[in-house]
Amino acid sequence: MELRLQHLSRRYGTKSAVDDVSVNFVPGVYGLLGANGAGKTTLMRMISGILDASSGEIRLNGRTIQELGEKYYAHLGYIPQNFGFYPEFTAREFMLYMAAVKGLGRRRAKSRTETLLSMVNLQDAADKKIKSYSGGMKQRLGIAQAELNNPSILILDEPTAGLDPKERVRFRNLISDFAKEKIVILSTHIVSDVSYIADTILMMKNGRFLLNEPISTVTDDIRGKVWEVVVPEQKAAEYSARFSVVNLHHENNMVRLRMINEDVPAAGAVMVEPGVEDLFLYYFGEEAQEER
Amino acid sequence: MLIKYEFLKILRKRSTLIIMAVSLILTAFLFGLPAMQFQTYDQDKVIKGRAGIAHEKQQYLKVSVTLSEEYITETIRRVQKLFEDADNVGYDGNENFLIGDAYWEEIAPKEKLLNMIAKTYDSPNENSGYQKFTDLDISDGAGFYKAVESKIETLLDAPSRGLSDEQKEYWSDMARKVDIPLKYGYYQGWEMIITSFELLMFAVLSICIVIAPVFSGEYQAGTDAVLLSGKYGKTKLITAKVTASFLFAGIAFTLHVIVAWALPLTAFGTDGWDLPVQIANTAIPYPFTFLQTALISVGIVYLILSAMTGLTLLLSSKMRTPYLVLIVLAPVLFIPMVLTPTGTSGIYNLILFLLPYRAAMPEIGKYISYQFGGLVMDVFSVRAVLYAVLTGLTIPLARRGFKKHQVM
Numbered sequence: 001m002e003l004r005l006q007h008l009s010r011r012y013g014t015k016s017a018v019d020d021v022s023v024n025f026v027p028g029v030y031g032l033l034g035a036n037g038a039g040k041t042t043l044m045r046m047i048s049g050i051l052d053a054s055s056g057e058i059r060l061n062g063r064t065i066q067e068l069g070e071k072y073y074a075h076l077g078y079i080p081q082n083f084g085f086y087p088e089f090t091a092r093e094f095m096l097y098m099a100a101v102k103g104l105g106r107r108r109a110k111s112r113t114e115t116l117l118s119m120v121n122l123q124d125a126a127d128k129k130i131k132s133y134s135g136g137m138k139q140r141l142g143i144a145q146a147e148l149n150n151p152s153i154l155i156l157d158e159p160t161a162g163l164d165p166k167e168r169v170r171f172r173n174l175i176s177d178f179a180k181e182k183i184v185i186l187s188t189h190i191v192s193d194v195s196y197i198a199d200t201i202l203m204m205k206n207g208r209f210l211l212n213e214p215i216s217t218v219t220d221d222i223r224g225k226v227w228e229v230v231v232p233e234q235k236a237a238e239y240s241a242r243f244s245v246v247n248l249h250h251e252n253n254m255v256r257l258r259m260i261n262e263d264v265p266a267a268g269a270v271m272v273e274p275g276v277e278d279l280f281l282y283y284f285g286e287e288a289q290e291e292r
Numbered sequence: 293m294l295i296k297y298e299f300l301k302i303l304r305k306r307s308t309l310i311i312m313a314v315s316l317i318l319t320a321f322l323f324g325l326p327a328m329q330f331q332t333y334d335q336d337k338v339i340k341g342r343a344g345i346a347h348e349k350q351q352y353l354k355v356s357v358t359l360s361e362e363y364i365t366e367t368i369r370r371v372q373k374l375f376e377d378a379d380n381v382g383y384d385g386n387e388n389f390l391i392g393d394a395y396w397e398e399i400a401p402k403e404k405l406l407n408m409i410a411k412t413y414d415s416p417n418e419n420s421g422y423q424k425f426t427d428l429d430i431s432d433g434a435g436f437y438k439a440v441e442s443k444i445e446t447l448l449d450a451p452s453r454g455l456s457d458e459q460k461e462y463w464s465d466m467a468r469k470v471d472i473p474l475k476y477g478y479y480q481g482w483e484m485i486i487t488s489f490e491l492l493m494f495a496v497l498s499i500c501i502v503i504a505p506v507f508s509g510e511y512q513a514g515t516d517a518v519l520l521s522g523k524y525g526k527t528k529l530i531t532a533k534v535t536a537s538f539l540f541a542g543i544a545f546t547l548h549v550i551v552a553w554a555l556p557l558t559a560f561g562t563d564g565w566d567l568p569v570q571i572a573n574t575a576i577p578y579p580f581t582f583l584q585t586a587l588i589s590v591g592i593v594y595l596i597l598s599a600m601t602g603l604t605l606l607l608s609s610k611m612r613t614p615y616l617v618l619i620v621l622a623p624v625l626f627i628p629m630v631l632t633p634t635g636t637s638g639i640y641n642l643i644l645f646l647l648p649y650r651a652a653m654p655e656i657g658k659y660i661s662y663q664f665g666g667l668v669m670d671v672f673s674v675r676a677v678l679y680a681v682l683t684g685l686t687i688p689l690a691r692r693g694f695k696k697h698q699v700m
Contacts, residue, residue, distance in 0.1 A: 012700075048521040050699040070523050078521040080699070084513030088304035097297040101522035101529050106293065145518065155521075 001061060001152055002026055003047070003183055008056035009207075010042050017042040019207035020056070025153075025183045029175075031194025031215075032187040033276075034204035035284050040187040041081055043204070044157045047185065048078045060153075074103060077151030079142045081158045081187075087131035091122055091141050094130060095148065102149040109148075116144040120174060136167035140174070147178050154184045160193050172197055195276040203283055210283055219274040222260060226278045229269040230256050239266070246281050294524070294532035295539070298506075302540045308502045312544060315498035316551055322491045323552040326484050327559030335396040345480070345560055351401040352478035352563075359474045359571075364409060365434040371406065371425040374398055387423055405476060405571075412439050412574045416447055437472050440574045447575055448659060454637030459661045462668040467577040476571050479564025482582035483572060484556040489589050490629075490652040495548035496597050497625050500604040502544070503537045504614040504621070507605065507694050512613045517699045526695045533694070534605060534687055541601045542594075549590060569656060576657045578670075588672055589654045595679035596648055600625065602686030609693025625649065636660050651675045 003025040010018040018039045034040050045051035047058060049065050049072060058065050065072040086094060092113060099109030117123045120140035130138065139159060146154060156175065160168045168190070175184065176197050188194055194201065201218045203211040211218070226246075231239060236248065236255040243265050247258040258272070259265055260282050302308060332344040339347045357363055371390075374380050380394035390399050399406060399422060410424035428434070444467050447453070448460045455463070510516040519525045565583040569576050578585065603624070607617040628647035635641050636658045644650050645660050660671040669677070 045517070045699050048517065050517050050520045052698060070527065073521060073525065074523045076521050078518060080514065080517035082514050083518060084515045086301060086304075086513075086515070088306075089300075093297070093300070096293075098518070098522065100293040100297065101519055101524055103523035103528075109293075149523070 001183065002059075003153060004059045005047070006057050006059065008043070008046060008058065009054050010039075010046060010051065011054045016207045018046065018053075021207070021209060022056075023202070023209065023212060025185065027152075027181050027183055028199040029179050029184040029186060029194075029197050030200045030202055031198030031276075032185055032202045032204065033189065033191060033194060033280055034187075035189060038204040039207035040204055041157055042207075044078075044155050044185065044187055045080075047153075048076060048080075048155050049073060070103075074149060075152045077146035077149065077154045079139075079146045079156045079159050081161070083138075083142050085130045085133075085138060085141070088129060090127045090129055091117060091133070092126040094141065095145060098145040099148050104149060112148050112150075116147055119147075119177070120144045135162050136164070136170075139163060139167070139171060143171070143174055143178070152182050154178065154182050156184070156186045158188055159186070160188060160190055168193065191277040191280045201276060201279075203280070205283065211279075215276070218276065219279050222274045222279055222282050224271060225260050225262055225282070226258065226272050226274040227261060227265055227269040228256060228258050228272050229266050230254050231266070244281055246278050294529055295535050298529075298532045298536035299539060302502060302506070302536060305502075311498050311501055312547075315495055316548060318494055319491070319548050320551050320555060322494075323484075323488060324555040324559075326488075327556060330559070333400070335400075342559070348480070349478055349561065349563070355402045355405050356477040357475075359409075359436070359476050361433055361436055361473070364436040365430050367402075367406070367409065368425045368428060368430050368434050370398065371422055372428075372430075375426050388426070389423060408571065408574065409436065412436065412443055414443075416450060440472075440570075441467075443575055444577065452635055452637070453659060454635075455659065455661070456663055456668075458666065458668050459659075459663055462661060462670070463577045463659050466579065466670075469579040470568060470570055470577070471579065474568050474570050474574075477564055477567050478561070479567050479571065479582050481557045481560030481562060482564050482586060484560065485553055485586050486569075486582065486589060486654055486656075488552070489593055489654060490649055492545075492548060492552060492593050493596075493625060493629075493649050493652055495545055495552075496593075496600050496648070497622065499541045499544050499597065500600055500621055500625070501618060503540060503601060503604050504608055504617040506533050506537050507608040507690070507697075508611050508614050508617055509608075511697070516697060520694075520697065520699065530691045530694050534690065537605055538598070538601055541597055545594065545597050553586075573657050577659065578656050578672075580656075585654060585656060589652075592654075592672060592675050592679070593652050595676055595683070596651055599679040599682035599686065600648065602683045602690065605690035606686045606693060609690045609697065645671055646675060646678055651679070 095113040628649040
């Protein structure tokens with residue numbers, strides 16, 4: 001299976017939200033990173049077939065989504081950002097309704113509903129109205145509905161936003177379970193979410209891809225540029241102003257700084273193994289710092 | 293399956309229950325009010341409520357007859373005789389009228405019938421009452437049905453109506469189909485229903501408020517993205533939404549109609565359903581009974597409801613919130629309420645009689661017709677065609693609106 005985006009653009013007036021993006025997706029988990037306004041959500045909406053491209057096309061196994069029509073949507077599972085629910089429905093009713101929207105027959109709808117509610121640990125609350133659910137429960141229900149048709153393309157737009165750390169771990173594990181043999185495109189600006197489960201990292205800025213690399217080699221560009229140094233508290237501010245500081249940790253009266261710099265930033269600085277978060281900061285600099 | 297869930301989505305909202313409850317109570321109040329306020333009189337006292345209705349029905353038993361020429365001639369003659377006795381006659385400085393037993397025994401029990409007969413002999417815009425009988429020469433009989441024909445002809449020829457020869461011919465032909473002699477009887481319940489159809493527009497508005505979020509509510513809640521990316525999101529789901537909306541509108545409106553009809557028919561009885569509407573006004577050209585008129589009128593209101601449902605769905609598919617839908621819809625439904633017809637002809641009036649609020653009024657005695665080339669259509673037919681066409685146009689546009697909706 002191959003999902004191909006060819007010269008895909010989306011303009012709003014004179015502004016390009018997505019600008020001439022081309023990429024091939026094959027089964028695997030893709031972490032789509034970018035600061036707010038980078039064009040991630042617009043791109044995912046176009047892939048989901050709910051927003052028309054201004055130019056370019058999307059092809060699944062060689063055929064455009066317009067040619068495929070309903071057949072394309074049958075391959076899709078989608079959790080949009082700020083996904084709304086029907087508060088007066090129970091989770092079970094919501095799942096059965098979504099199963100009908102996705103074209104599942106009655107028997108399959110029932111069995112998939114029970115299986116998925118069990119997988120996302122909502123079976124005991126299946127007959128409670130969604131209005132009584134917590135944010136985490138709603139997100140789990142969101143992924144369960146996306147999985148109803150066992151989609152071969154799973155699109156997750158900021159699925160962990162607003163979740164506490166425990167829920168986020170749980171959610172990541174669920175996505176990993178569902179991801180086998182699928183194209184999973186996971187958009188987030190929480191870098192740690194993708195660094196655990198993504199096979200490939202895509203970075204977007206100003207509507208374009210800056211980077212498209214396997215997770216195993218994605219940090220190669222900044223290898224040898226990530227440093228840690230322990231400095232007195234009064235020096236920390238000065239270092240923060242001079243260098244790209246990724247992390248800052250107080251230890252007694254000292255501060256441990258993690259920073260990215262081409263050369264040794266200070267005497268005593270130790271070169272460390274780079275992570276995806278370091279890479280994110282390297283590319284997005286102050287934009288990313290503001291979001292964090 | 294999808295229809296069931298779309299229907300549940302509409303029904304489960306607390307706002308739906310509140311709006312429907314308020315609307316049903318309002319309908320019950322508006323249609324129940326005439327029964328609650330009903331009062332009639334006998335020589336001694338005012339008789340109110342159910343007792344008043346029973347009294348009036350009792351009076352009507354004496355006049356539940358066929359209005360043959362002989363009966364009408366005799367009725368007129370009796371009134372003329374009463375006027376011949378000076379003891380029976382009063383004068384208010386303007387006109388003579390019957391007083392005492394002559395009035396209470398001979399006129400009061402059948403005053404509505406006498407007024408109807410008298411109005412047939414009146415010239416247009418005249419409303420003289422039974423006193424008119426003193427002016428009539430009935431030596432060769434009352435010539436009542438000739439007078440009906442002549443009255444209709446006079447009304448059709450009135451320049452203010454602006455009717456073409458084809459339109460006059462259309463109405464004359466229709467009037468000739470009325471079965472004569474007319475049968476008279478009690479018809480209060482049906483008259484109440486037929487003169488109150490426009491009150492059902494509050495029910496139409498309530499239903500439109502409930503279905504306004506069918507599409508726009510999805511945009512507002514952010515569920516549009518998931519639905520439109522589903523296999524049937526742009527096809528069967530839309531059909532289900534439209535079907536569920538019409539199903540809800542049909543059921544909810546039928547409940548309102550049941551309440552609206554049940555109250556007057558329970559209070560006043562179903563008597564008169566098979567009587568011709570001409571016994572309320574002999575100039576009515578439609579050859580219908582009260583029941584037929586009520587059914588045709590309610591059929592038109594169902595078509596208005598259908599078009600308004602279609603329009604609501606169209607607006608809902610195009611607008612981002614249900615509130616915007618209502619901001620557009622409420623004036624469409626209620627601006628015609630404050631517009632008054634200046635006659636029965638001219639573009640302004642002919643359009644006004646087709647607008648939602650006015651279109652709910654049967655207007656059976658006004659000879660409102662529309663001419664398209666050689667084709668003449670009465671107001672019922674034009675309303676039926678117009679609202680059926682509007683329904684047919686708005687549904688595909690609403691479908692297209694949701695299908696083409698861009699999640700931004």
